[in-house]
Amino acid sequence: MTKYKVEHFKKDCISCGACAVINPDFWEMDAQGMADLKGSTKVGDHFELEIDEKDKDSNQEAADVCPVNIIHVKKKD
Ligand code: SF4
Numbered sequence: 001m002t003k004y005k006v007e008h009f010k011k012d013c014i015s016c017g018a019c020a021v022i023n024p025d026f027w028e029m030d031a032q033g034m035a036d037l038k039g040s041t042k043v044g045d046h047f048e049l050e051i052d053e054k055d056k057d058s059n060q061e062a063a064d065v066c067p068v069n070i071i072h073v074k075k076k077d
Pocket residue numbers: 012013014015016017018019020034035065066067068069070071
């Protein structure tokens with residue numbers, strides 16, 4: 001099965017909350033008011049989470065709704 005990854009450049013989050021509203025299974029707001037990609041790991045300057053194909057669309061919706069374009073869903077290499 002094809003695997004995907006979600007990238008989140010949290011440092012540039014403007015705390016709008018849209019991702020957590022549209023996909024609360026994967027996104028929540030943390031104590032500092034920044035979005036948190038649940039279960040993600042810090043990789044360099046951003047956070048990453050591997051997801052299954054069934055969760056691609058809901059995370060792409062979060063990416064599409066993010067006003068500062070800091071969420072990216074990519075096919076895993
Ligand atoms: S939609 Fe983007 S800017 Fe808004 S809380 Fe989520 S990651 Fe942050």
